[in-house]
Ligand SMILES: Cc1cc2nc3c(=O)[nH]c(=O)nc-3n(C[C@H](O)[C@H](O)[C@H](O)COP(=O)(O)OP(=O)(O)OC[C@H]3O[C@@H](n4cnc5c(N)ncnc54)[C@H](O)[C@@H]3O)c2cc1C
Ligand code: SF4
């Protein structure tokens with residue numbers, strides 16, 4: 124029998140977005156945070172380079188320039204009303220964190236220091252601007268710690284190592300139509316420590332479950348970023364928006380995918396090919412190495428494919444920091460240079476570092492309004508359901524996110540979702556009741572997975588995951604074609620079929636991570652299909668999505684968001700949603 | 715013809731090798747005929763690259779040999795603090811320990827960190843550890859009206875507590891401390907690191923509240939300066955130095 128809990132607001136996820144929401148919500152309403160990781164283990168802590176805000180602490184800047192950069196960087200798939208909110212609220216978002224105690228780096232006058240980052244410019248593209256607020260190359264770590272510390276102060280209630288795996292709504296969002304209404308009733312979770320199932324009744328639920336980078340093999344994302352929230356929403360009948368847009372960050376440690384922040388280039392680092400050439404001069408003459416990530420990643424992959432890669436297999440390029448003062452490197456980039464030493468045995472003071480693009484960020488996700496309300500189609504919301512952070516799509520990142528805009532996103536929209544969810548809960552009379560069989564689905568899943576131990580299942584979770592990640596890296600990475608996508612689609616369909624025949628090893632109840640890896644793989648397999656389907660349908664190139672067979676942007680047909688629905692029979696169906704344009708007409712993206 | 719973007723997984727020619735891991739296991743459920751709560755050693759042999767981490771070897775075991783092996787991990791590059799364990803009798807992060815830096819001709823021993831209740835295999839109950847952290851009030855305390863803009867802080871003042879801001883709450887220090895092993899009351903080094911981060915922050919006004927807590931019988935005076943914590947810290951934090959700065963503040967009354 125499931126243990127029952129009731130709260131006004133339940134937040135799923137304790138990364139930056141979840142905890143920022145919790146700080147607002149718990150002041151206003153009875154709030155619980157359910158998280159599969161201890162809060163401080165969340166991947167927000169891995170973020171390095173900075174958080175954007177036009178503070179103008181070191182040079183002239185303003186929110187309008189930031190908005191323009193965000194929209195242009197996103198290749199005009201950004202909803203412009205949302206981008207305006209993001210950039211206008213950025214200043215307070217940074218100041219709020221400072222007031223909470225975040226130890227930012229400081230200018231000589233004692234203000235929050237700022238540095239350059241890709242795609243962030245002065246006056247609509249004139250030159251790079253210092254907009255990223257930072258704490259060495261551990262900005263995300265400081266954000267995560269500071270928010271957690273504030274949650275301790277506010278005595279936020281956490282359910283640590285609880286996996287939310289089911290969302291309970293009071294109706295089918297795909298059947299509700301124009302006049303119908305669907306509201307949230309709660310979530311069902313699995314406790315890692317005990318193996319027990321818990322139900323959480325709630326007036327409001329906020330999803331803040333982070334990214335899904337593990338659909339790829341080479342990724343900067345944690346093992347635990349398996350897109351659970353997106354997968355749960357999709358299964359509950361909620362669409363996912365723009366999932367084909369995945370950001371490949373240019374500088375992952377070659378072969379490993381561990382990230383070296385763009386701050387390395389913001390501080391003066393240079394990318395070079397096997398001829399020692401600063402090749403970005405050819406691709407983006409004005410801002411060179413600080414062009415947006417999709418452009419730099421493609422340029423790197425192109426250098427490699429044209430034979431100008433480095434190393435024994437000519438399969439990476441080099442990030443050169445050797446002209447920087449060691450003291451400067453130690454002050455501004457201590458962690459990432461240590462990663463190069465630890466994992467590749469390279470000394471960045473004297474040797475250039477092997478790098479190659481790594482799957483980094485999901486621009487797409489659960490569609491929301493600017494208040495964080497989850498959409499069940501282009502216009503209607505699911506009442507009481509919210510999403511924020513990387514699992515959500517507002518959309519402020521469009522087809523390509525600018526560096527430092529995600530730490531900003533999680534703070535601005537985490538806060539907004541927290542306030543909105545609490546206010547909705549306070550305006551709602553009773554905590555909805557759950558149907559008697561609310562936990563039945565999850566109980567069934569868990570029981571049948573346990574029953575595979577020692578059974579006839581012939582497939583292994585790790586093997587299927589490996590094959591999935593390999594096909595995604597091979598066919599759905601920075602260069603895509605109709606053929607590569609068709610191949611990936613075929614492989615994923617086949618893997619989904621084979622998934623029904625898996626066997627796990629662990630039948631235990633306590634800390635059964637074997638069982639959870641199987642469940643997480645289920646999400647990865649479903650989400651990959653959505654990524655691929657979106658990429659197949661989008662016969663153009665825009666931001667992070669590049670089709671070699673359709674190499675240009677096609678505003679006439681594709682300046683719209685993809686909305687992917689999972690139908691009751693399991694098929695993925697695509698629809699489109701208009702982009703919100705306020706004042707910026709699309710123009711060619713040149714840097 | 716798009717396979718060109720394939721990731722360079724096989725960068726260079728990294729020699730492969732055979733390594734044996736000897737793991738201290740704990741079975742809470744009592745599966746396969748064991749008593750619930752059995753503790754036993756088990757050896758696994760895997761093929762690995764010299765550049766692989768201990769975490770990679772553990773994954774090979776879990777994914778290809780024995781899925782019941784339980785350990786925590788997330789980021790896989792030393793920033794989330796999930797996978798502190800005792801590797802060859804020293805506390806380290808599995809994801810930051812390269813096989814080539816251990817002696818591969820002998821079995822590598824892997825045990826859970828000591829002093830916290832073991833839950834399953836390499837997983838321990840972290841609650842007591844986080845409880846000590848919460849106790850030192852790890853949040854900025856200020857009085858007076860909140861300023862409009864940021865509170866100013868000079869780069870020099872910021873540098874005073876830089877080292878202790880790096881802590882990822884992995885517990886490697888606390889669970890390497892002989893005093894912590896024998897005295898369940900002791901907060902342990904991490905809590906002192908956590909307090910140091912605020913005590914020496916020029917913006918904070920709660921330093922004496924925290925110093926009073928650390929002056930308590932469970933506090934800093936229990937430290938016998940064994941230096942294990944400093945050696946164990948995967949973030950390179952000078953834990954012992956932080957502790958001595960706290961002790962000095964208590965004896966001199968100056969922060
Ligand atoms: C290496 C790296 C560097 C980066 N650097 C920057 C940068 O410099 N600037 C920038 O702006 N952005 C950066 N980003 C991006 C940014 O860090 C992330 O997009 C952002 O932190 C995501 O925050 P989040 O709160 O949405 O998710 P996360 O921090 O990933 O948190 C997800 C939370 O959800 C929980 N969760 C997941 N599934 C479940 C489930 N089923 N049940 C319960 N809980 C669940 C987890 O426990 C976790 O608490 C970087 C990303 C990476 C990977
Ligand atoms: S001080 Fe170092 S060893 Fe101790 S918890 Fe923090 S990071 Fe881990």
Ligand code: FES
Pocket residue numbers: 786787788789790791792793794795796797807808809810
């Ligand atoms: S897995 Fe994150 S610190 Fe090792």
